[in-house]
Amino acid sequence: MQLAKSLALAAVLGLAQAGSTPAVKEQDSVPYAPIVxxxxxxxxxxxxxxxxxxxxxxxxxxxxxxxxxxxxxxxxxxxxxxxxxxxxxxxxxxxxxxxxxxxxxxxxxxxxxxxxxxxxxxxxxxxxxxxxxxxxxxxxxxxxxxxxxxxxxxxxxxxxxxxxxxxxxxxxxxxxxxxxxxxxxxxxxxxxxxxxxxxxxxxxxxxxxxxxxxxxxxxxxxxxxxxxxxxxxxxxxxxxxxxxxxxxxxxxxxxxxxxxxxxxxxxxxxxxxxxxxxxxxxxxxxxxxxxxxxxxxxxxxxxxxxxxxxxxxxxxxxxxxxxxxxxxWASTFKTAEELIDFFLSDFELVASLSKDWNAQMYADARRVESEEYGHTLAVSTRQIFAALEGLWDYDLDANSSLVTYSPITNEPIPTLFGLKEVSSNGNCQTVDVIAPFLPFLIYASPTLLPLLLEPIYRYSDSGLWKPIPPPHDLGDHWPNALGHDDYEGPTLPIEEAGNMLAMALAGMRRGDAAAREQAETYYHLLTQWADYLIDEALFPKEQSSTDDFYGPQKNQTGLVIKGIMGIRAMAEIALDFEEDKDYAHYKNASEVMTSTFLSLAISKDGTHLLGHYGNDSSWHGQYNLYFDQLFGTEMFPASVYEAQDSFYANVSLPFGPALDSAFPFRAKTDWLAWLGGIAVTNSTRTLFVDAVAKFFRQAKNDVQGDFIDPREGWSVGFRTRPVVGGHFSLLALDVMERLRKGTFQDDDEEVLIGGTSVAVGLLGLMLTVGVVYRWWSRRRRPSRKDVAYEELSRGDASPLLARAGSPSTPRMANDEEED
Incomplete structure (x- = not known):
């Protein structure tokens, strides 16, 4: 399509969610009123x-x-x-x-x-x-x-x-x-x-x-x-x-x-x-x-x-x-008065763009689940961005692709995004706070992901941070991103290494050019983190994870799964960059580790994965399996998903299952949503999705927290944090699955219109030129050859993995970690 046609379409239709094909329908007639x-x-x-x-x-x-x-x-x-x-x-x-x-x-x-x-x-x-x-x-x-x-x-x-x-x-x-x-x-x-x-x-x-x-x-x-x-x-x-x-x-x-x-x-x-x-x-x-x-x-x-x-x-x-x-904003406006003048004059356009995005989000939520699921996503969205601040990367060693575009000059601006760990402790750029809202980034804003990760990569690569695995955060309290040169502070090495590798692959799989360039720039760090996981993840030492509110524990199976998926993510990254030896090495390591893990982690009665090796009474909400389905890597057999599916229904409380057996009266809404995304049966998926939706209508709550008591839905801490972006788990899975199948509409018109429309006239044309130009220029950047997703999913199953069960993750049946 010609660039002029693209610009015209963008002016008429606005910046809608990319890749969604269904026609947008109006929301239901019943107003939604969450308790907060x-x-x-x-x-x-x-x-x-x-x-x-x-x-x-x-x-x-x-x-x-x-x-x-x-x-x-x-x-x-x-x-x-x-x-x-x-x-x-x-x-x-x-x-x-x-x-x-x-x-x-x-x-x-x-x-x-x-x-x-x-x-x-x-x-x-x-x-x-x-x-x-x-x-x-x-x-x-x-x-x-x-x-x-x-x-x-x-x-x-x-x-x-x-x-x-x-x-x-x-x-x-x-x-x-x-x-x-x-x-x-x-x-x-x-x-x-x-x-x-x-x-x-x-x-x-x-x-x-x-x-x-x-x-x-x-x-x-x-x-x-x-x-x-x-x-x-x-x-x-x-x-x-x-x-x-x-x-x-x-x-x-x-x-x-x-x-x-x-x-x-x-x-x-x-x-x-x-x-x-x-x-x-x-x-x-x-x-x-x-x-x-x-x-x-x-x-x-x-x-x-x-x-x-x-x-x-x-x-x-x-x-x-x-x-x-x-x-x-200081990159474009010299004074606060200039910014306010722009912001007030921008109301009609930005309100239209917001309305358009909201309509598409509801349409997608209805398509994959329900209107009520759309309400859950709606009440979560503003909370995500309330933890973030845009940074002008004007005098740092900027990655040239990490940019936003000025709405006035249409010029590229070197950009980073900073994150405050709101409520829980105020840390800067916390890795295990970014990872839980990865589903929102995949669905709605893939360009934001590398802007959040870049400060972490830079610090890890600076020489100031000596340990091999990535840091938990960049400073004890926002807005002081002072790092941890003393190597003290929270240490979640397996958790954060697995998260960084998975997020790097997610950005590449979503097709963001900056994410791909970033992964190539820091490939040496990614391999170091993957090697660390090979050495340490199968039998985790006593350390923290995003689940252990009860203190560091040994042999946490949730950490092992995170480690396995981090290693497999490294294999996929290597494959994209045609590093064939690395691909074979990391893929084989992840498969061998999976086989050993399954020999140790399944309960004696075969009903579920244990929470800790050797403790047959333990269990855990294994939300890290979400990465397996997100990437279509089929690391874990169908029998694991089926067993977990049945088990969750047996241990569920009115607001879903707890985090695990060691913490029986605490759950987190982001992890509940991740578990809903990987449910095998419609009934189990509904159990998780409805638990989160019900929480937002719970009249007893005075605050909107992601940490809840699953017995009565009380919010017990962690107020208004961005991890609620994890509630977009179903939509992120939908996007990634359609990318693998080739049915995700990525031609010129669909990227621009997303199936929605809002007339913004000449003003919209002028203000949209910059963003469309960025999209147009990125599509023309040379990149390495992509490997077809079909080849990835057809890969030979190793004998070790075959002994653990069929590697085919089941489709829906019935009708055909945070500090």
Whole structure:
């Protein structure tokens, strides 16, 4: 296809999920409302949620940071001079009626009305999801769109108000703030920050349990309205009572700037419940007279909230020096004001792209499983990206293929992505946090995978890290990627070596050019890790894995499977690079190891794989078998899958099986989803998929964690972490299987359109050119000869493996590790 045709298609249809052929259908008519509702979720430090009660009444609940601590985000609605509260439980006014709530992968929409209903206020909290446009995905801002309408057929004068406070910066109310007002041609807003800036430091970071608030950077609250009928005004730094009173009395603010900088809250000395002063940062929109015939354009306003800081991290790449790395957005925008101007003007396009991706995701989820499975994926998606930050790799030794493209200049930008191990301990770039959400990367964003792995490869290859297996992480606490030159910290050598090898192969199999180039660059590391697994993985010494919350253990069978699959992944990588001797060596080693493993790991009664060699009462959720099916390597016989399938049903609790017999009342939703992906029977697959879906509707939960009690579905830790990308296990398997069969549509039109459509016009054409050019140029890069997948799956079975059983993994029957 000609490039011009590709560009035109991209402009009309947007950046949709590649390779999905079914026509997109609308979601079901029943709104989905998970027990934890994401509001603004774009980075580790920009996260607002509704936790708690089942009805999720925005008028009676206050948004909170992902840790559960309060955020000041409140709203008032004024209709014909009568005021009610629409967000944040403001008890001085009657609460609006929360008439509906619906969520999808990128937005949460509340419809509020006054009481009795005369006017509706639709509040849409939108955090864009653009997995194929990682520059846009990296922007640390979120939208709040407000729209009003007459319900009773009459005219009404309507105004809406919202405010934030200093709790968006730190939990400590005594922190001194400073702020400014900003007025531009098309938008106005406010910037607030802590007076005492502590770069690269989180609040209480040095304590055992910090509260994960960064003490560096600026919070922005800004708004635009394209309608002349909508008047926008703001107030920065006035006391909360005064600011609200002005709005209640006038329906608008004074565009005032109080320059007496003060703490977030000042409380009465002898009565700490009494607040004497609280500066707030408020925006009001006066919609004028709203009639039944008013257009949506004349009754809509847009707000953005964001958290910006630069530099983002300090990173040790080679030698003792630290490099301060700037955010990806700084490559294109010189100032925060330029970025905000772009972000507000980009709303229509990015909302369309997000809607398009969401529709395709639901269509694919229905095709492989169900509508409810689509809901599970939808509530998981924003959480994945809330742990990531885009890094401008401007002065490091960048791999030339590791780039994103500027939406302004269309020029390539050297890029990395950083990851904070949210909640569990704050580590930087944790290997066994990236690995669990590999299914999402395979399905939705294969270009993101090498951008996440590159910092790990660089540090492993720097000479600063001496052990042979890869490090567990790049630093004890984000945003300090200082490495572990002392070789201390978590050590999961088999776990991480197997993960890195499997992820390297996954990127290559998915067809990403950067992943292939990366694997070729670091081939020497990959072979070292595979050799380590040959030496150590069959009989693991006492060490940690992602499952042993009860302490290091010997001879964990889950680790052995991880090691086997890492070695086999190395064989496949070698084959792709025509390293025939390496291919034969690693393939033979993995097959011999598998045969020995099966002679040791099957229970005496033949019902299941043991959790530990020699302990016949032990068992384990063997989710690492997922790699065998993901790659189609058929390392383990059908009998193993069939036995495990039956066994899980026997040990399952209401929310699925536990992690293993040594930890009987803890499970993890990502591993449950991986096990669902490799289930043999529909009934067992449904057991796992439904367990995860049910958890997200569990009314008893106040938080959204991946670590649960399978008896009642309680969340028992690990809040809002990106590992929920593992819930995409079924879609990743579907993509990889269709790649092997050659039915994954990878011609020019399908890569661009993915079976969906969204008209974005000339603006879309201009903004999409860069991404399409990248795709077009990568398709024309020379690469080594690929080996047909059919040849891989036909490979001769060794006699040792044959003795263990048939190597053919069964299809569905019935109807035809995390620290």
């Amino acid at each position: 509702v994401p509001l603004a979720n774009r980075s580790p430090y920009l996260g607002a949620y509704l936790f708690g009660s089942e009805d999720k009444n925005l008028a009676l609940m206050s948004p909170r940071f992902w840790t559960g601590t309060p955020l000041g985000w409140t709203g008032l609605l004024r209709v014909d001079g009568q005021v009610s509260s629409w967000m944040g439980n403001l008890t001085d006014w009657p609460a609006c009626i929360n008439s509906s709530l619906s969520t999808d992968s990128y937005s949460s929409t509340f419809v509020m009305t006054d009481d009795p209903p005369t006017v509706s206020l639709t509040a849409t909290f939108l955090s864009p999801i653009t997995p194929l446009d990682l520059f846009r995905q990296s922007l640390p801002f979120s939208y709040l769109q407000l729209s009003v309408a007459s319900l009773d057929g009459k005219d009404h004068v309507v105004e809406a108000y919202s405010e934030i406070n200093g709790l968006w910066l730190a939990d400590d109310e005594t922190e001194m703030l400073e702020w400014e007002g900003v007025e531009k041609d098309h938008w106005s807003g406010m910037r607030l920050r802590l007076q005492n800036q502590r770069i690269f430091e989180e609040e209480n970071m040095r304590e055992e349990h910090g509260n994960d608030r960064i003490l560096h950077g600026d919070v922005w609250y800004a708004s635009r309205s394209d309608a002349e009928e909508v008047e926008t005004s703001y107030a920065a730094g006035d006391d909360v009572e005064e600011t609200r009173r002005v709005f209640v009395d006038r329906g608008r603010l004074y565009n005032s700037l109080n320059e007496t900088f003060r703490p977030t809250k000042t409380r009465q000395d002898d009565n700490q419940t009494a607040i004497l002063d609280e500066p707030v940062f408020a925006i009001s929109h006066s919609f004028g007279t709203v009639s039944p015939s008013s257009s949506a354009e004349d009754t809509t306003a847009l707000i953005t909230v964001g958290h910006l800081r630069t530099p983002l991290i300090q990173y040790k790449v080679a030698g003792p020096e630290l490099v301060q790395v700037k955010p990806l």
